[in-house]
Amino acid sequence: MPRRTTITITDVAREAGVALGSVSNAFNHPDKVRPETLERILETADRLGYAPNQNARMLAGGRNRLFGLILPGLDHGISLQIANGASAEARKHGYGLLMASAQTDEKTARQYRDYFTGTRVAGILMQPPAVRDWKPLDSPSHIPLAYLDVQNDAPGHYVAADNLAIGELLARHAFQSGARRVAVIGNPTLNRLALRVEGMRQAFASGAACPYEVLEAGAWNSAHDGLDLGRLLAERPEEERPDFIIALTDTLATGAISGVRAAGLRVPNDIRVAGCDGNPLAWTGPVPLTTVAPIGYEIGRRGVRQLIAQIDEEDPGEAVENHQELVRPFLLARASTGVNRSDDFADPDIDISGYL
Amino acid sequence: MPRRTTITITDVAREAGVALGSVSNAFNHPDKVRPETLERILETADRLGYAPNQNARMLAGGRNRLFGLILPGLDHGISLQIANGASAEARKHGYGLLMASAQTDEKTARQYRDYFTGTRVAGILMQPPAVRDWKPLDSPSHIPLAYLDVQNDAPGHYVAADNLAIGELLARHAFQSGARRVAVIGNPTLNRLALRVEGMRQAFASGAACPYEVLEAGAWNSAHDGLDLGRLLAERPEEERPDFIIALTDTLATGAISGVRAAGLRVPNDIRVAGCDGNPLAWTGPVPLTTVAPIGYEIGRRGVRQLIAQIDEEDPGEAVENHQELVRPFLLARASTGVNRSDDFADPDIDISGYL
DNA sequence: TTGAAAGCGCTAACAC
DNA sequence: GTGTTAGCGCTTTCAA
Numbered sequence: 001m002p003r004r005t006t007i008t009i010t011d012v013a014r015e016a017g018v019a020l021g022s023v024s025n026a027f028n029h030p031d032k033v034r035p036e037t038l039e040r041i042l043e044t045a046d047r048l049g050y051a052p053n054q055n056a057r058m059l060a061g062g063r064n065r066l067f068g069l070i071l072p073g074l075d076h077g078i079s080l081q082i083a084n085g086a087s088a089e090a091r092k093h094g095y096g097l098l099m100a101s102a103q104t105d106e107k108t109a110r111q112y113r114d115y116f117t118g119t120r121v122a123g124i125l126m127q128p129p130a131v132r133d134w135k136p137l138d139s140p141s142h143i144p145l146a147y148l149d150v151q152n153d154a155p156g157h158y159v160a161a162d163n164l165a166i167g168e169l170l171a172r173h174a175f176q177s178g179a180r181r182v183a184v185i186g187n188p189t190l191n192r193l194a195l196r197v198e199g200m201r202q203a204f205a206s207g208a209a210c211p212y213e214v215l216e217a218g219a220w221n222s223a224h225d226g227l228d229l230g231r232l233l234a235e236r237p238e239e240e241r242p243d244f245i246i247a248l249t250d251t252l253a254t255g256a257i258s259g260v261r262a263a264g265l266r267v268p269n270d271i272r273v274a275g276c277d278g279n280p281l282a283w284t285g286p287v288p289l290t291t292v293a294p295i296g297y298e299i300g301r302r303g304v305r306q307l308i309a310q311i312d313e314e315d316p317g318e319a320v321e322n323h324q325e326l327v328r329p330f331l332l333a334r335a336s337t338g339v340n341r342s343d344d345f346a347d348p349d350i351d352i353s354g355y356l
Numbered sequence: 357m358p359r360r361t362t363i364t365i366t367d368v369a370r371e372a373g374v375a376l377g378s379v380s381n382a383f384n385h386p387d388k389v390r391p392e393t394l395e396r397i398l399e400t401a402d403r404l405g406y407a408p409n410q411n412a413r414m415l416a417g418g419r420n421r422l423f424g425l426i427l428p429g430l431d432h433g434i435s436l437q438i439a440n441g442a443s444a445e446a447r448k449h450g451y452g453l454l455m456a457s458a459q460t461d462e463k464t465a466r467q468y469r470d471y472f473t474g475t476r477v478a479g480i481l482m483q484p485p486a487v488r489d490w491k492p493l494d495s496p497s498h499i500p501l502a503y504l505d506v507q508n509d510a511p512g513h514y515v516a517a518d519n520l521a522i523g524e525l526l527a528r529h530a531f532q533s534g535a536r537r538v539a540v541i542g543n544p545t546l547n548r549l550a551l552r553v554e555g556m557r558q559a560f561a562s563g564a565a566c567p568y569e570v571l572e573a574g575a576w577n578s579a580h581d582g583l584d585l586g587r588l589l590a591e592r593p594e595e596e597r598p599d600f601i602i603a604l605t606d607t608l609a610t611g612a613i614s615g616v617r618a619a620g621l622r623v624p625n626d627i628r629v630a631g632c633d634g635n636p637l638a639w640t641g642p643v644p645l646t647t648v649a650p651i652g653y654e655i656g657r658r659g660v661r662q663l664i665a666q667i668d669e670e671d672p673g674e675a676v677e678n679h680q681e682l683v684r685p686f687l688l689a690r691a692s693t694g695v696n697r698s699d700d701f702a703d704p705d706i707d708i709s710g711y712l
Numbered sequence: 713t714t715g716a717a718a719g720c721g722c723t724a725a726c727a728c
Numbered sequence: 729g730t731g732t733t734a735g736c737g738c739t740t741t742c743a744a
Contacts, residue, residue, distance in 0.1 A: 006498075008721060019731045024723060034729065049494075054474035055414040056721030059736045066471070074440050084430050087457045096468065099455040101443045112452065115422070118410035119475075138405075142362075364737060375714045380739060390713075412737030415720045 007050045016044040027052060028062070058120050066096045067307060068116035069300075070109055072129040074101050077279055079127060081296025082148055082303070086125055089304040095122065097304075104129055110137065117143055123307035125300075130190050144310035146303045149296070151191070155320040157310070159302045161295045162326035163192045167199025169292065169331050170246050170274055175203075175210045177337065179244035179272070182212035185229045185256065186221050186248025193221075193248045196276055200246065213242070221248060226255020227262070234263035234271060243271055244337070250275035250291050257287055257336060272337040278329070288334040298327045363406045372400040383408060384418070414476050422452045423663060424472035425656075426465055428485040430457050433635055435483060437652025438504055438659070442481055445660040451478065453660075460485055466493065473499055479663035481656075486546055500666035502659045505652070507547070511676040513666070515658045517651045518682035519548045522632055523555020525648065525687050526602050529630065531559075531566045533693065535600035538568035541585045541612065542577050542604025549577075549604045552632055556602065569598075577604060582611020583618070590619035590627060599627055600693070606631035606647050613643055613692060628693040634685070644690040654683045 013020040018041060025032045026041040033041070044050075058064055067090050071079045083099055090097040098121070102109035106129065116124050123144035128134045136147060136156050146157040174182050182204075188194040197214060204212050215233075218225030226247060233242055233256075245260075247253035253275030257267050267273055267287050278294040302325055369376040374397060381388045382397040389397070400406075414420055423446050427435045439455055446453040454477070458465035462485065472480050479500035484490045492503060492512050502513040530538050538560075544550040553570060560568050571589075574581025582603060589598055589612075601616075603609035609631030613623050623629055623643050631647040658681055 006721090010721085021723085021731065021733095022729085025729095028723070032729075037729085051470045051473040053415070053476070053721050054471060055411040055476060056736090057474070057723075058411040059409070059415055059738085060721075060723040061736065062723060074436055074443065080430055080436065083457070087430065087459060091459060091464070096471065097456065099457075100453065101439070101455075103443060103447060108447070114407045115410060115452065117407040118413070120409070120411060362737095366737085375716095376738090377714070377716090377740085381713095384739075388713085393713085409737050412720090413739075415722085416737075416739040417720065418739065 007048050012045045012050050016041050066121050067123045068121045069099045069125040070112045078296040082300035085297035085300025086304050089301040125303045144307045146306045148303045157306050157323045159325045162328050163195035164199040166329045167196035168203045171200040171203035174244045181242045182244045183242035184214045184246045187218050221252050223251050223255035226252040227259040230256030230259020231263045234260045234265045245273045250277035250279035268338040287336045290334045290337040292329040363404050368401045368406050372397050422477050423479045424477045425455045425481040426468045434652040438656035441653035441656025442660050445657040481659045500663045502662045504659045513662050513679045515681045518684050519551035520555040522685045523552035524559045527556040527559035530600045537598045538600045539598035540570045540602045543574050577608050579607050579611035582608040583615040586612030586615020587619045590616045590621045601629045606633035606635035624694040643692045646690045646693040648685040
């Protein structure tokens with residue numbers, strides 16, 4: 001029974017022989033409708049292909065059980081982890097999640113923000129672009145909002161990885177597992193990478209540490225950069241050569257492994273290598289890479305929880321304070337630093353078939 | 357100037373000292389407003405932090421320049437490619453894109469579909485779950501709709517990879533590059549994989565082909581399955597051993613490479629291996645993998661174009677026909693089948709840093 | 713250009 | 729439980 005014209009609640013009511021209000025109740029307060037009536041209404045709605053006009057619904061005061069998530073792009077795994085975590089957590093609480101990619105354009109990001117605001121979603125999650133001088137948008141709306149994967153001192157809600165702890169973790173892993181000379185490689189242009197370096201510095205400043213050096217090199221922290229740096233270090237005379245490389249990103253680490261091997265040395269036998277990102281890719285390289293556990297998922301989850309907390313508070317008069325939450329990482333020690341589980345690669349729990 | 361209450365178009369009109377209608381026009385038909393008035397209105401709106409209520413807007417008859425994309429999940433690369441392609445193409449045409457993950461739950465998928473329908477988006481894109489017996493939803497709405505990454509004979513619009521061609525391509529690559537005995541491995545449970553097998557069959561049925569066999573083995577096409585199958589084949593006596601393995605998925609292929617090496621043989625020297633997915637991961641394994649180019653991006657782009665075509669047609673009385681579009685793949689021949697470009701790994705164009 | 717007014721489809725509050 | 733009704737904020741139309 002294809003109709004040309006849109007089916008409205010009135011059509012359903014007439015067809016089912018009930019009052020308009022009952023149809024509304026059937027959808028919003030099913031308990032207020034007699035079971036048999038309810039069934040008849042739902043059956044009719046289904047038969048007619050009735051899809052409630054969400055716009056009218058919201059306008060009339062309905063609640064939108066939907067969160068909006070704005071990502072800077074879809075080409076960074078952390079964003080996918082965030083999306084996955086947020087999506088799962090939202091669903092768990094009976095919410096839906098709508099995602100948008102700003103495609104690294106701030107104006108686009110703001111447009112989606114305005115759209116979500118204008119559409120009266122229950123809350124907005126936003127992962128800002130990874131730029132040095134990022135500042136939170138002025139948010140004139142009263143919609144719950146949380147920024148993900150950034151730290152900031154401005155008022156607002158933030159959930160980020162504890163990059164200081166990440167650096168500390170890797171550094172400790174290095175010297176506690178017997179490294180005698182550590183090289184940290186990468187370009188700490190971004191705040192989060194600089195924090196990792198700082199965390200390492202603090203760890204190395206403590207007692208049992210070994211000598212270390214930081215090579216702030218490579219323009220883009222790409223695999224290519226890693227290759228160059230890895231080779232460079234491996235080709236040093238033995239007495240100046242590090243026996244442990246910590247790369248600021250996993251991509252860099254993967255490249256470094258190739259570089260070390262290209263120079264004729266072995267990983268981990270001659271030089272051990274570790275990354276910092278928690279990149280599932282790390283499982284499948286030539287040598288399973290030591291890194292931290294993927295952390296974006298948890299960031300997404302906590303972001304949703306913060307939104308829900310803000311909703312529950314509903315203490316709208318309260319001044320917005322700075323509310324930061326840091327997600328602590330934990331280490332995944334694998335073959336690239338000597339933890340030799342050769343079956344890691346085929347770990348059935350790690351299905352990366354999708355990352356094509 | 358933080359207000360507790362929502363700022364409406366009336367507030368802006370009053371504050372700017374103009375008529376309500378002019379504010380509306382300023383946003384929807386800027387050309388109908390005197391430039392200086394326009395500027396004053398926009399300035400005021402900005403100062404007040406006015407975000408038009410999208411619901412009221414749509415209700416009153418505005419057009420929604422927004423597409424909705426429903427993905428079965430976020431953990432398959434093809435979905436990300438689709439999202440990326442659709443997002444870029446939509447933006448190019450002045451549309452936004454809202455994405456939702458059904459988390460492999462059909463009911464959730466339908467909910468998002470209904471939401472998008474109810475919110476009056478300009479069109480809906482849907483990648484159905486990869487199940488054997490999938491059928492299109494009955495779509496009672498008149499909103500443009502296209503299904504991605506599936507082929508189907510039911511009325512509707514479909515954009516999918518040409519899996520037949522993929523199979524053909526790989527098979528030809530095998531025997532044209534001198535294979536003397538080919539093994540095809542994997543479990544063609546899914547239609548798309550079965551099509552690849554069929555494509556190979558057709559290619560091998562042609563002239564210059566070599567002998568081949570199909571091992572419909574492995575329960576999940578996982579890396580683990582690949583490992584087992586690769587080892588199994590490599591351990592055969594030499595006269596029965598294939599010198600070329602085509603795996604139905606890239607994950608499987610990556611595993612197979614490990615399996616072959618675990619059995620003491622070399623890739624590609626003793627046995628060559630190829631995959632079928634176009635998975636960027638394929639670049640970073642122990643041996644760069646021959647596979648097809650990533651195809652999801654193009655599927656996403658074409659999906660959006662189909663939506664726009666449907667919008668432009670606006671020939672609503674027309675009976676819906678079956679409209680299929682197949683995206684042809686092309687081959688990426690790399691080291692795993694003997695094309696030895698050792699620098700592939702660090703290809704700066706292939707930044708997979710994100711896939712963590 | 714302006715001001716006034718008619719809905720868009722729905723929810724919630726009301727009397728029944 | 730049912731039927732009725734007043735808006736929600738906006739776009740559009742129309743006369744001024």
